[in-house]
Amino acid sequence: MLATISVRDLRKSYGRLAAVDGISFDVQPGEFFAILGPNGAGKTTTLEIIEGLRQADGGEVTVLGQPPWPRNPALLPRIGVQLQASSFFERLTAREQIRTFASLYGVGTARADEMLDTVGLTEQAQTRAEKLSGGQAQRLSIACALVHDPELVFLDEPTGALDPQARRNLWDLLRQINAGGRTVVLTTHHMDEAETLCDRVAIMDRGQILQSGPPAALVRGLDSPTRISVESGLLDAAQAAALAGQAGGGPGDVTDDGVSLTIATREPAPVLAGLAGHGALAGLRVSGATLEDVFLTLTGREYRA
Amino acid sequence: MNPAGLSALRSLSRAMFLGFVRDRGALIFTIAIPVLFLVLFGSIYKGSSSPRVTVIEVGRVTLLDQAEAAAPGQLGKILTISRAASLAAALSDVRQGNSDAAVQQRGGQLVVHYSIADQTTAGVVQSVFSSIVDQANQAAAGGTAAYQLQTAQVEDRSLKPIQYLAPGLLGWAIASGAAFGSAITLVSWRKDKLLRRLRLAPVGTAAIVLARVGVSVVIALVQLAVFLAIATTPYFGLKLTASWWMAIPVVICGTLAFMAIGLLVGSFAKTQQAATSIANLIILPMAFLGGAFIPLDFAPAWIRDVSYALPLRYLVTGMQDVMARGEGPAAALPAIGILLGLAALLSLVSVRVFRWDDV
Numbered sequence: 001m002l003a004t005i006s007v008r009d010l011r012k013s014y015g016r017l018a019a020v021d022g023i024s025f026d027v028q029p030g031e032f033f034a035i036l037g038p039n040g041a042g043k044t045t046t047l048e049i050i051e052g053l054r055q056a057d058g059g060e061v062t063v064l065g066q067p068p069w070p071r072n073p074a075l076l077p078r079i080g081v082q083l084q085a086s087s088f089f090e091r092l093t094a095r096e097q098i099r100t101f102a103s104l105y106g107v108g109t110a111r112a113d114e115m116l117d118t119v120g121l122t123e124q125a126q127t128r129a130e131k132l133s134g135g136q137a138q139r140l141s142i143a144c145a146l147v148h149d150p151e152l153v154f155l156d157e158p159t160g161a162l163d164p165q166a167r168r169n170l171w172d173l174l175r176q177i178n179a180g181g182r183t184v185v186l187t188t189h190h191m192d193e194a195e196t197l198c199d200r201v202a203i204m205d206r207g208q209i210l211q212s213g214p215p216a217a218l219v220r221g222l223d224s225p226t227r228i229s230v231e232s233g234l235l236d237a238a239q240a241a242a243l244a245g246q247a248g249g250g251p252g253d254v255t256d257d258g259v260s261l262t263i264a265t266r267e268p269a270p271v272l273a274g275l276a277g278h279g280a281l282a283g284l285r286v287s288g289a290t291l292e293d294v295f296l297t298l299t300g301r302e303y304r305a
Numbered sequence: 306m307n308p309a310g311l312s313a314l315r316s317l318s319r320a321m322f323l324g325f326v327r328d329r330g331a332l333i334f335t336i337a338i339p340v341l342f343l344v345l346f347g348s349i350y351k352g353s354s355s356p357r358v359t360v361i362e363v364g365r366v367t368l369l370d371q372a373e374a375a376a377p378g379q380l381g382k383i384l385t386i387s388r389a390a391s392l393a394a395a396l397s398d399v400r401q402g403n404s405d406a407a408v409q410q411r412g413g414q415l416v417v418h419y420s421i422a423d424q425t426t427a428g429v430v431q432s433v434f435s436s437i438v439d440q441a442n443q444a445a446a447g448g449t450a451a452y453q454l455q456t457a458q459v460e461d462r463s464l465k466p467i468q469y470l471a472p473g474l475l476g477w478a479i480a481s482g483a484a485f486g487s488a489i490t491l492v493s494w495r496k497d498k499l500l501r502r503l504r505l506a507p508v509g510t511a512a513i514v515l516a517r518v519g520v521s522v523v524i525a526l527v528q529l530a531v532f533l534a535i536a537t538t539p540y541f542g543l544k545l546t547a548s549w550w551m552a553i554p555v556v557i558c559g560t561l562a563f564m565a566i567g568l569l570v571g572s573f574a575k576t577q578q579a580a581t582s583i584a585n586l587i588i589l590p591m592a593f594l595g596g597a598f599i600p601l602d603f604a605p606a607w608i609r610d611v612s613y614a615l616p617l618r619y620l621v622t623g624m625q626d627v628m629a630r631g632e633g634p635a636a637a638l639p640a641i642g643i644l645l646g647l648a649a650l651l652s653l654v655s656v657r658v659f660r661w662d663d664v
Contacts, residue, residue: 053501053661076507087498089320091327096320103316104506106309144502 002065004029004152004183005050010059012045019045021207022059027185027200032178034194035187036295037204043187044156046204050185051081051154064152077105080150082142082158088129094140095125098147105148112147119143119173135166139173146177153177155186159193171197191292195219201291203298210298215291222297224289225253228271229262234280243274260285313508317516321490325520334485335524339478340531343471347541350466358429359385359404361395366410371444372437383433406430467543468629469600471536472552476621477597478532479525479556481588483563484570486521488580491571500661518564525560526553546631552624555637558644559620563588565651566616572658591617619643 005027012020020042027033035043048054050061052068052075061068066075088097095116102112116122119139124132132140138158145153158174159167174197178184188194194201195215202212211218235243240254240261247267255262260283265271268286275281325331362369373380380386387404389395395407396418405426406419415438419430494500503513529552536543567584574580592598594608595617601609612618623640626632 051505053504071504073507076505079505081502081505083498083502087502089499090324090493092320092323096323100316100320101506104313104503104508106312 002029003027003062004031004064005033005185006060006062007046007050008060010046010049010061011057012042012049012054013057018207020049020056023202023204023207023209024059025202025209025212027183029183030178030181032174032184032197032199033186034198034201035185035204036189036191036194036201036291037187038189038299041204042207043204047154047156047185047187051079052076077148078151080145080148080153082145082153082155086137087141088137088144090130091128093126093128094121094132094136097129097140098144101144102147107148111149115143115147116140118146118176120169133166135162135169138162138166138170142170142173142177150182152183153185155184157187157189159188159190167193191290191295195291203295205299211294218294219289219291222289222294223266224293224297225264225266226268227262227264227285227287228268228275229260229283229285229287230275230280231283232256232258232261234282235261235275235278239278243271246274247271309507310509310512313506314512314516314519317508317512318519321516321520322523325486325524331486335478335482336528336531339474339528340535343474343532343535343541346470346474347467347536350470351541358383358406358426358433359387360430361389361398361404361407362386363389363392363395363407363409366408366415368410368415368437368441369408371441375440375444383429406434408434465542466600467536467541469602469625471532471541471543472624472628473597473600473621475529475532476559476595476617476624477588477592478528479559480563480591480597480617480620481584482524482528483521483560484567484584484588485581486524487517487564487567488571488574488584489567489577490517491568492574492577492580495571495660495663496576498662504661518561521564522557522560525556529553529556543629545628548627548632548634548636551627551634551637554641555620555623555627555644558641558648559616559623561648562616562620562644562651565648565655568655569651569658572655572660575663588617591615596621616644616647 003026005025007026008024010020010023011018023042023046035046037043045054049056050063050068052063052071055069063075064078066072068075089100092100095113098116099109099112102109102115113122113125116125119142121132121136121140121143124136124140127136129137129140138160142155142158145155155174159170162170171193174184174186178197186193186197198215200212200214201218203210203218211221213221237254237256240256240263241250244250244253244263244265247263247265247270249263249265253264255264263271272286275284369380369386389398389407392407392409395404398404399407399418399420402420402422405423406417408418409416415434417430417434419427421427491500494503533543533545535541537545566587570583570587571580574583594611595615596604596612597617599608601612601618601622604612619640623637623644626636626640627634630636
């Protein structure tokens, strides 16, 4: 099947800084793809080149089989781009905003109002965009990007400055968008976001893709220990060290901060069985590595948070 | 433009127009303040073009009656005459500036009391009364004057201050409305990334530019209509001359020229505040030097010389010529040509320095 997005050896420099330094990747139809990386990693530049907003210095990009640069009017109706929550016409209400954007694509008002409903803003239809809350503005801006029913959607840091509740609401919406069969590409520096939403992520830093693949595969590939913790005081230090030893570890894998006793191990099964044997399962938590660990391992913990 | 383009143009125009009318600050700036200036200046300078002199007649002054009889109605054009019983009351009036002179006749002697607080009026008072005395003397000598001096102002008699105030202030209002409108739209759309958002939509740059131009032209025509409606009321007494309709193309071309100035400002300015300051720096001096606030007819020669380099001059004088000076429609053509030329030139420069993004 033809890739929705195909990027080959893409390069872009600003002065002497190589913002994008020879990256290649494909995004398949219907995929939920994330480019993950810290600020300044080159995510936004990559996205802008794919969207057709910037010209690459080198490499090849095709979007839906066509080159996005120079500005390709045939491509524009097929892609939807959400930029920022503030990219609205001043002093227009939510409904007026989306209807205006709709008409730019030749889409009628009925469909615009329907989209407003999809993102749950019908009650705020008469509210001016600048009076919307952060989450509402974000949803409106996504609605404006989707109003013409594009095949491919780009979202740049969609949950940037939202509170946890608003983020979760937005995640539901993003899943819906993808479930409808659209290809979604998002940039984010939130690991949990990429991990929860995406089929595949590319981890980017300093203009290069360090690694890409399904989040779970990346985490597994990391081969980092599972952390098993229970309430402090259920086991003494000797018992804990013995459990760690059974699993092939040593006393150094046990930590106790007075609240939780944590055993880090690559063999969780015997440790869990041992804990059960001691009847010490109160407050049990088992956590594997996260995408955050992958990211930190790849980019270097000591240099960047 | 195809039908899709037209619908995009329509909805963009609508969005910009709503954005404008809902912006109280912009409404005050483009409509309310210029109108306030018009009302203020119009009231202050109302009727100041014909120097009328108010005179208090103390007792009976037969010379005035004679002068009136000799040339009926003429005296009333220059003098407003009131009467007072006592000289003391009349003099106090003159001292306070309520009247310009008190006049008294003692037999063959005409005594004129005047104040030199206002030298122009003092001069008029002296010359009017000496000519009255001269004429009376000639009449007494039984001769008719061989020569008579008749004075006539070169301007149309109806050229009251409102005739140049209205086009001047209107020119300033249109110039700042157009320049600020385009500069601020460009800067804030770029800052909010709305420009790139529009670039990602299948609309041409032409539709975006045309929508903004259309809205600005409509705003300028509303300014014109409001100004004319107020200035032509009997209170202000603006008399539109035959080719006043030629002011409409002048207004449109002036709007284009000043939008182009704003576009250039907006291409360089990074923030709205910067755009406002730069635009002010350009427009305000132009308002003083280009004939908007100070009529060029009364301005010092150096201002008149400088004004030729200022686009506002052509907008103001172009409107004045056809609206107030009674010149034919063709009189506005040079101004239209210069304004259009400037608009084209600055737009070309703007295209070269245009940025979609801040970075």
